[in-house]
Amino acid sequence: MDNKQSTRREREKLRQRHDIIKAALGLFSEFGYHNVSMHKIAKKAEFAIGTMYKFFPNKEELYRSMIMEFSEKANSVFIEALEISGNEIEKIRNYVTVKGKLLMENEAILKLYIGRTQFANMDITACFNEDIRILYEKLLEKLSDVFESGIKAGLFKPLLAPYYLAVSLNSIISSFLLLWLRDPKQHPYMKNAATILDLFLSNIQSSKDTSTPAIKRRGVENYNRMV
Amino acid sequence: MDNKQSTRREREKLRQRHDIIKAALGLFSEFGYHNVSMHKIAKKAEFAIGTMYKFFPNKEELYRSMIMEFSEKANSVFIEALEISGNEIEKIRNYVTVKGKLLMENEAILKLYIGRTQFANMDITACFNEDIRILYEKLLEKLSDVFESGIKAGLFKPLLAPYYLAVSLNSIISSFLLLWLRDPKQHPYMKNAATILDLFLSNIQSSKDTSTPAIKRRGVENYNRMV
Amino acid sequence: MDNKQSTRREREKLRQRHDIIKAALGLFSEFGYHNVSMHKIAKKAEFAIGTMYKFFPNKEELYRSMIMEFSEKANSVFIEALEISGNEIEKIRNYVTVKGKLLMENEAILKLYIGRTQFANMDITACFNEDIRILYEKLLEKLSDVFESGIKAGLFKPLLAPYYLAVSLNSIISSFLLLWLRDPKQHPYMKNAATILDLFLSNIQSSKDTSTPAIKRRGVENYNRMV
Amino acid sequence: MDNKQSTRREREKLRQRHDIIKAALGLFSEFGYHNVSMHKIAKKAEFAIGTMYKFFPNKEELYRSMIMEFSEKANSVFIEALEISGNEIEKIRNYVTVKGKLLMENEAILKLYIGRTQFANMDITACFNEDIRILYEKLLEKLSDVFESGIKAGLFKPLLAPYYLAVSLNSIISSFLLLWLRDPKQHPYMKNAATILDLFLSNIQSSKDTSTPAIKRRGVENYNRMV
DNA sequence: TATGAATGAGGTTTCATTCAT
DNA sequence: CATGAATGAAACCTCATTCAT
Numbered sequence A, B, C, D: 001m002d003n004k005q006s007t008r009r010e011r012e013k014l015r016q017r018h019d020i021i022k023a024a025l026g027l028f029s030e031f032g033y034h035n036v037s038m039h040k041i042a043k044k045a046e047f048a049i050g051t052m053y054k055f056f057p058n059k060e061e062l063y064r065s066m067i068m069e070f071s072e073k074a075n076s077v078f079i080e081a082l083e084i085s086g087n088e089i090e091k092i093r094n095y096v097t098v099k100g101k102l103l104m105e106n107e108a109i110l111k112l113y114i115g116r117t118q119f120a121n122m123d124i125t126a127c128f129n130e131d132i133r134i135l136y137e138k139l140l141e142k143l144s145d146v147f148e149s150g151i152k153a154g155l156f157k158p159l160l161a162p163y164y165l166a167v168s169l170n171s172i173i174s175s176f177l178l179l180w181l182r183d184p185k186q187h188p189y190m191k192n193a194a195t196i197l198d199l200f201l202s203n204i205q206s207s208k209d210t211s212t213p214a215i216k217r218r219g220v221e222n223y224n225r226m227v
Numbered sequence E: 001t002a003t004g005a006a007t008g009a010g011g012t013t014t015c016a017t018t019c020a021t
Numbered sequence F: 001c002a003t004g005a006a007t008g009a010a011a012c013c014t015c016a017t018t019c020a021t
Helices: A002-031 A038-045 A049-055 A059-081 A088-104 A107-118 A129-152 A162-182 A189-200 A221-226 B002-031 B038-045 B049-055 B059-081 B088-104 B107-118 B129-152 B162-182 B189-200 B221-226 C002-031 C038-045 C049-055 C059-081 C088-104 C107-118 C129-152 C162-182 C189-200 C203-208 C221-226 D002-031 D038-045 D049-055 D059-081 D088-104 D107-118 D129-152 D162-182 D189-200 D221-226
Strands: none
Touching (some): A002 A059, A002 A107, A038 A059, A059 A107, A088 A189, A107 A129, A162 A189, A162 B162, A189 B162, B002 B059, B059 B107, B088 B129, B107 B162, C002 C107, C059 C088, C059 C107, C059 C129, C129 C162, C162 C189, D002 D059, D038 D049, D038 D059, D059 D107, D059 D129, D088 D107, D088 D129, D088 D162, D129 D162
């Protein structure tokens, strides 16, 4: 009984913690870290201000947790997207699709995720940039691996080092997502995404790519369940 | 004499204004807008706080001026880089080189320029995001034009619309610059830059490209004189 | 219990609010609006500066509330003083007495009340002058009515329109109160007040006036309870 | 020559000093002491800020000078108005008229003069309230004398001590002037002024009063020349 | 002498954080 | 435990005043 209750409590606590983070996400992504007060987050999350500090020792840590939590989830989804069965082209294509799907489904995360991963060393005294870097580097690593084996298989152009291909791909995805964010109708990400990949493809191999959209397995579903 | 004196005054004022902007640039780029107080900028610029407000009516306007000033200068340098004589490949290559040179020479500008142009719609209540967008779009337009005629000439791959090629190129440049910023030795931008272009090149035409690095005319020199 | 507790809280809050207003009243009336900082009021009221802003959104609103609160209370007491049973002379006499009593009991209110009602359109950007005017005009109206029926009854001289008699009476009361404020011993208001009325009396009727000071009912007591 | 030049200089200086005071008067009376900066006065007076401090050691002294200067002039005009030949009724009537004329001709002076003389003990750190009091008391003294001899002559009601009659008269004049200021058409001072006096007149003597408006000699003209 | 650029004390207000209830 | 009243450091900005030119 005791055990069960504490579990209930813990789950309840986790749920509350998540509510706070969700409220924070909405506000931070809309107004920016410094234009959102703890009081406003508390109000949106429907908690007393004091309660906030039971969950997070200070504002920065709330922010950090929020970013890290979403980043971790997103990252693992992205990495999973690279682990589908299929050749490297299929993997990358799936990655591009899944990343777009996930981030388009939640603009708030989009803004913050891209902002934080690309400009990790800016803004906020935040000493947690290292954490996010490490996380992001893991993704880059994974992506590099795929590119590397893809190059070996003659699927991708070996013009750039795999790591740089990874970085480039990510930055292009980001900019297309930002374009979409600015004007979804004029810049439909999914439509554009289809061709992004072509930039990286070895010409000869592009004809080899017989993967169909149907192959996109293991997608955003996991993440959504989490959020 | 009268005329001359007023010119002296004006020059002096301009110099001071520039000193303030320079101090602000250093601090803003290091700590972020909200973590820098006017007092700190005043101290770094070695002015009294009141003097600051003689030059800029408020903090936001100081920030805006700073960003816009540098952006305008940088943008015009970038556009010039696209206007050298030569074929489209040479133009783009020059652009990639010049952009890198200029931004690597001033890390502070690098951080803010990329941060502002890419994430113009975030942070700060700033209603001047529109201004910077417009400026940036002009550059993208120019870049698109070059890509477009390059495609017509069979130099670039027509996989993406010219505008998207422009966006992609810029985002890749940015990410390589950020890599360089993180670790200049491990990620030498100039060396990498040489191959960035290849992503966009039509395979057939890549052999056509006989331009040599020696062609890079009209470079960063202008900007340096300005800054 | 719940109800009771919330009442306790509310009463506590009201008491504190009143403490702030009281501190403000003392300082504002002694030094003037612009020579009193919020910090000084906070210190006198023994609150932290932040607490002040929990009660009043800004300095001007604190001032406005202070003036309006006291004015409303005072005004209602003054109007009540005119509503005692008796003839018009008795009413006016009671008014003169009550007004004197109330204001003499609190010099701070005296200064501000007279200052604000007489010079409602001066100083401070305050757009609340209209509010105080309206309040004051209501009193003048009431006073006019009494004079009017007094004139009809042949008690007051019909030399001036009732409204002007009201204005004149108030201004004379004010100046005698200011004299008293300057030197209470040399200018005892209450003693002088007894004859102020005579200025307005029709000679014939002055003999008719048989009211005795004992009649002064409904006086300042209410106000005191309130303040 | 030297003498003459220095005189010219002095006159020039005096004129400039007066220009400053005039500019200050307009601004102070419109916005209040604390809502007017030295810079604004300097701008309106068309002097450099530094020049202001050549004429007045600080803002408060400028204010003091302004008030005192106008008060002295006005006071002497008012006193002169009491010195016309004729009986006491004529004198007082002339006083009421002249005071109205002078103050109505310059609303700025009206606001400040009345405000300062009546509420000399408020606002501003001003330690010069004593000065203005003394000045004002001199006027009251003079007015008292006239009332006193008027009472002896049976012209005024002996209900109040002469000094109080003086105070009362002034306060009534002030309130009628403020009424006029608020709405000149609805509250024409001059028309009302004619009957103000009646409040103070002994009934029997009122018929004795044979003075005609034509008698108003020595009026505002002097003052106007001065201002 | 007149100027106005420069100064910096001090004002109002916000907001992250604490702690008694 | 949860609460939210209270705190006060620190931000932005104004303006009376000085002083080098």
